[in-house]
Amino acid sequence: MPLQKLASVSAHTDRIWQCAPHPTLPLLATASGDKSSRIISLLTYNTLSTIDGGHKRSIRSVAWKPNTRGESVLASGSFDATAGIWRRYEDDSGAATGGEYNDEEDEEWRFAVVLDGHESEIKSVAWSAGGSFLATCSRDKSVWVWEELDDDNFETVAVMQEHTQDVKCVTWHPEEILLASASYDDTIRLYREDLDDWVCCTLLEGHESTVWCITFEPLTTPNYDAKRGARLASCSDDKTVRIWTRVGQSGVGAGQGAGAPPSILRGAPVEENWTCSAILPKAHDRSIYSISWSPRTGRIASCGGDGKIVIYEEDKTSAPGAMEVDGDAKAEQGSKAWKIVAELKGAHGVYEINNVAWSKRYDKDKRGEDDEIIVSVGDDGNVNIWAVE
Amino acid sequence: MSAILSAEALNDFIAPSVACIKPVESLPPPPPPSNDLTVAREDTLPAAQTAQTAAQISLTDCLACSGCVTSSEAVLVQLQSHTEVLNSLEQYPNRRFLAVVSPQTRAALAVALGMREKEAGNIVSRLLTTVGFEAVVDEGVFWGVEHWFASREVMEEASTDGPKKPILASSCPGFICYLESTHPELIPHLSALKSPQAIAGTFLKALLIGEGKAKSPEDVYVVGVMPCFDKKLEGARGELTSSAWRDESSEETPVRDIDCVITTRELLSLAEIKGINVRSLSREPVPTPQLSTDPTIQAFLSVATTNPQNTGTSGGNLSAILRSLLQQHPEATLQIQQGRNIDTVDYLLSSASGDVIAKFTRCYGFRNIQNLVRRLKPTRPKALPQFGKKPAAPAAGRRAVKRAGEARDERQVYVEVMACPGGCTNGGGQIKYDDEVLWKELGLEKWGSQRELLAKVDEAYFSSDEGEKGEEGEVRKVLDAWIRITGVAEEKLVKTTYRKVANDIGGRLGEKEVLEIASRTGGGW
Numbered sequence: 001m002p003l004q005k006l007a008s009v010s011a012h013t014d015r016i017w018q019c020a021p022h023p024t025l026p027l028l029a030t031a032s033g034d035k036s037s038r039i040i041s042l043l044t045y046n047t048l049s050t051i052d053g054g055h056k057r058s059i060r061s062v063a064w065k066p067n068t069r070g071e072s073v074l075a076s077g078s079f080d081a082t083a084g085i086w087r088r089y090e091d092d093s094g095a096a097t098g099g100e101y102n103d104e105e106d107e108e109w110r111f112a113v114v115l116d117g118h119e120s121e122i123k124s125v126a127w128s129a130g131g132s133f134l135a136t137c138s139r140d141k142s143v144w145v146w147e148e149l150d151d152d153n154f155e156t157v158a159v160m161q162e163h164t165q166d167v168k169c170v171t172w173h174p175e176e177i178l179l180a181s182a183s184y185d186d187t188i189r190l191y192r193e194d195l196d197d198w199v200c201c202t203l204l205e206g207h208e209s210t211v212w213c214i215t216f217e218p219l220t221t222p223n224y225d226a227k228r229g230a231r232l233a234s235c236s237d238d239k240t241v242r243i244w245t246r247v248g249q250s251g252v253g254a255g256q257g258a259g260a261p262p263s264i265l266r267g268a269p270v271e272e273n274w275t276c277s278a279i280l281p282k283a284h285d286r287s288i289y290s291i292s293w294s295p296r297t298g299r300i301a302s303c304g305g306d307g308k309i310v311i312y313e314e315d316k317t318s319a320p321g322a323m324e325v326d327g328d329a330k331a332e333q334g335s336k337a338w339k340i341v342a343e344l345k346g347a348h349g350v351y352e353i354n355n356v357a358w359s360k361r362y363d364k365d366k367r368g369e370d371d372e373i374i375v376s377v378g379d380d381g382n383v384n385i386w387a388v389e
Numbered sequence: 390m391s392a393i394l395s396a397e398a399l400n401d402f403i404a405p406s407v408a409c410i411k412p413v414e415s416l417p418p419p420p421p422p423s424n425d426l427t428v429a430r431e432d433t434l435p436a437a438q439t440a441q442t443a444a445q446i447s448l449t450d451c452l453a454c455s456g457c458v459t460s461s462e463a464v465l466v467q468l469q470s471h472t473e474v475l476n477s478l479e480q481y482p483n484r485r486f487l488a489v490v491s492p493q494t495r496a497a498l499a500v501a502l503g504m505r506e507k508e509a510g511n512i513v514s515r516l517l518t519t520v521g522f523e524a525v526v527d528e529g530v531f532w533g534v535e536h537w538f539a540s541r542e543v544m545e546e547a548s549t550d551g552p553k554k555p556i557l558a559s560s561c562p563g564f565i566c567y568l569e570s571t572h573p574e575l576i577p578h579l580s581a582l583k584s585p586q587a588i589a590g591t592f593l594k595a596l597l598i599g600e601g602k603a604k605s606p607e608d609v610y611v612v613g614v615m616p617c618f619d620k621k622l623e624g625a626r627g628e629l630t631s632s633a634w635r636d637e638s639s640e641e642t643p644v645r646d647i648d649c650v651i652t653t654r655e656l657l658s659l660a661e662i663k664g665i666n667v668r669s670l671s672r673e674p675v676p677t678p679q680l681s682t683d684p685t686i687q688a689f690l691s692v693a694t695t696n697p698q699n700t701g702t703s704g705g706n707l708s709a710i711l712r713s714l715l716q717q718h719p720e721a722t723l724q725i726q727q728g729r730n731i732d733t734v735d736y737l738l739s740s741a742s743g744d745v746i747a748k749f750t751r752c753y754g755f756r757n758i759q760n761l762v763r764r765l766k767p768t769r770p771k772a773l774p775q776f777g778k779k780p781a782a783p784a785a786g787r788r789a790v791k792r793a794g795e796a797r798d799e800r801q802v803y804v805e806v807m808a809c810p811g812g813c814t815n816g817g818g819q820i821k822y823d824d825e826v827l828w829k830e831l832g833l834e835k836w837g838s839q840r841e842l843l844a845k846v847d848e849a850y851f852s853s854d855e856g857e858k859g860e861e862g863e864v865r866k867v868l869d870a871w872i873r874i875t876g877v878a879e880e881k882l883v884k885t886t887y888r889k890v891a892n893d894i895g896g897r898l899g900e901k902e903v904l905e906i907a908s909r910t911g912g913g914w
Contacts, residue, residue, distance in 0.1 A: 117762075155760050156759035156760055157756060159759070197810070
């Protein structure tokens with residue numbers, strides 16, 4: 001299954017850390033070491049605008065707020081320890097024209113809010129599924145949750161400091177208010193709101209080195225099992241990609257001893273049990289920096305320091321069901337279900353690839369509404385667009 | 390912040406050796422024995438000459454630098470601990486050892502030892518006098534002093550429209566350190582009052598000197614037993630030494646007002662080292678020895694005057710100020726507005742006509758402090774950045790860039806800020822719910838959660854005996870007597886100052902330097 005390069009956009013003169021396809025419009029936002037973000041049309045693969053001037057150092061991460069109406073909202077996280085909220089009015093024509101702006105006034109991105117409070121570089125920003133919460137994480141080892149009370153009025157609702165090292169990535173569950181973070185301390189943590197505070201409800205250990213990126217399984221993948229719930233994928237400096245599955249149901253206090261007396265003080269138990277249910281076939285020779293889980297095909301793409309893009313697919317028939325087997329046997333069976341279906345070396349020449357993302361395909365050559373592309377960004381400052389043949 | 394500043398967090402990502410600029414100042418070499426110049430090859434140099442003197446970093450150096458939180462922690466843990474207290478007891482048998490014990494410590498111990506708060510207090514006194522302390526004083530008595538001045542400070546400020554408004558409570562050392570290093574522009578808002586612990590230090594040292602029981606501040610060794618690690622940082626502040634209140638002509642080396650601070654947990658470790666089973670100690674009260682010939686002061690130091698029912702978990706400035714305002718304005722009504730979580734509460738004081746005349750806020754925990762600080766900071770003065778493909782022309786409808794959560798309330802006059810969620814009963818130096826070693830030692834199961842344990846500690850705290858209600862104006866009488874005996878001005882007893890501490894938060898270092906540090910410590914991106 002070869003990858004065909006559809007376009008290569010020379011977007012930045014410095015490295016690109018990350019990119020984010022818009023949830024509904026044919027737009028892609030980038031985060032770059034040149035302190036700017038670019039908005040690229042996924043219809044034409046042209047650069048539409050540059051968002052800059054808001055950050056004093058590299059933009060490390062960008063995220064589109066979901067469920068916005070009449071406007072696009074982009075959050076940016078920077079090494080200058082602040083996050084920014086940017087807004088631009090959108091009308092329906094945006095979808096049709098691929099964001100080519102008719103009116104110069106409308107073209108403008110407004111730098112609406114500065115979120116400061118972190119004491120060191122912000123490494124990742126992520127909006128919750130409904131868009132009501134924004135999570136940020138930083139080299140200061142903390143994970144913050146922000147809530148937009150009303151327009152442009154953000155409050156810090158939680159600061160979690162459980163990680164013992166730099167926090168690399170945050171991501172939200174696709175339907176629950178469940179936040180995950182990955183760290184240089186080799187662990188992944190999950191957080192929930194408990195009474196009026198946020199608490200860490202799970203610690204996932206298994207990776208042997210830095211966990212660079214985590215992402216939940218989209219609800220629309222062919223192998224999604226509602227009984228099992230969305231799984232979590234993680235990739236690491238230990239060159240593995242792991243899949244984690246919740247054992248038991250949410251809120252049924254798997255972590256609480258069965259004999260523990262009920263307590264009104266404790267509230268609903270929030271601890272959860274997650275277990276590593278699969279390790280994907282090894283394909284990378286160096287750190288795996290990023291993974292993306294396709295909402296259309298359920299395939300996972302990974303990329304990393306070795307310049308490779310690898311695509312994995314899960315065979316539904318041989319994948320274990322929600323509760324059938326447990327423990328190591330299950331993990332072994334789970335691992336067997338995943339196969340490498342594509343592998344491309346030197347996708348950015350000699351440069352490291354920092355991020356991959358699946359996106360819906362919008363360009364004129366698309367093969368139907370379900371067609372998709374992979375976007376990769378690297379140290380060469382290029383945005384490469386790939387079709388899976 | 391206790392969560393950040395705790396001994397458990399010692400292995401930081403930024404290794405102290407990288408960020409700390411202090412070690413380069415090693416001690417000056419001893420003067421050469423003669424002026425003869427000799428040429429020597431490196432390998433023929435005598436070992437003694439090449440050996441570098443180890444760099445000495447004091448906690449004060451770290452506080453002045455703040456390049457890294459962790460190096461100050463390491464020193465902090467080393468220089469102020471229960472073993473340091475025991476060493477001092479042994480080393481200085483002629484000094485007078487006094488302890489100031491916080492009510493939160495007593496409450497935590499009451500839960501740990503399964504007894505009433507008062508009994509726990511008696512056991513602490515018994516333990517400390519057994520190991521060599523002369524007297525143990527309740528920190529609560531100094532809360533009364535703090536309340537007296539806090540009410541006056543707020544009333545004076547409320548009547549003006551000064552830039553100080555709202556006044557931020559200054560008794561939490563975690564918050565002070567955070568503000569000084571991260572938001573120095575807000576320092577003018579800080580209350581000028583010392584914390585009760587710091588007032589206790591000055592009060593006791595000056596008193597014993599005034600009474601002729603000590604010659605210099607060095608002769609008195611005051612130990613604070615606190616629910617909080619950050620109180621150690623407070624104890625080490627250059628502002629809180631004898632130089633602030635001793636006669637300027639004296640040439641003494643400045644001595645700390647509080648020589649050493651230990652936490653509730655460390656108090657138990659101290660007992661363990663001395664081989665004392667705390668539960669076997671008598672629960673009967675230990676009489677306070679005579680510390681002053683003045684009966685008002687002696688009574689003041691001997692009897693707990695705090696009334697936890699009225700004070701909240703963190704010293705009670707806010708409620709004391711409110712009480713005193715309500716006394717002066719009997720027509721006013723008080724309305725309590727619960728905030729978005731249990732650690733943020735607004736108290737609105739309304740006039741007879743129903744207008745809100747003053748707002749008081751309780752703000753505990755880092756997340757709430759973030760929102761407070763953001764509201765108090767001035768709006769960003771900088772111009773709107775450039776956007777778009779081409780230089781953007783000034784367009785209508787542009788606004789200044791907003792800072793998140795910014796909306797300053799002009800009616801707000803006082804905020805009781807504490808770094809720990811839940812306040813001081815939940816301090817970082819208290820016994821942790823999952824301290825397995827300790828709970829096992831105590832013959833108890835560890836707790837299911839910090840919340841459960843805290844609820845018990847709070848219960849013990851709020852169930853403590855009601856202190857003997859001090860007469861109106863008692864504090865005034867005590868202070869007058871103290872000033873008469875010590876000759877030290879009232880200002881010097883209760884007020885202190887703050888200073889901006891430089892750091893690199895927000896990337897003021899160049900990117901190159903930062904990347905250099907990052908690559909050296911293995912973090913990269």
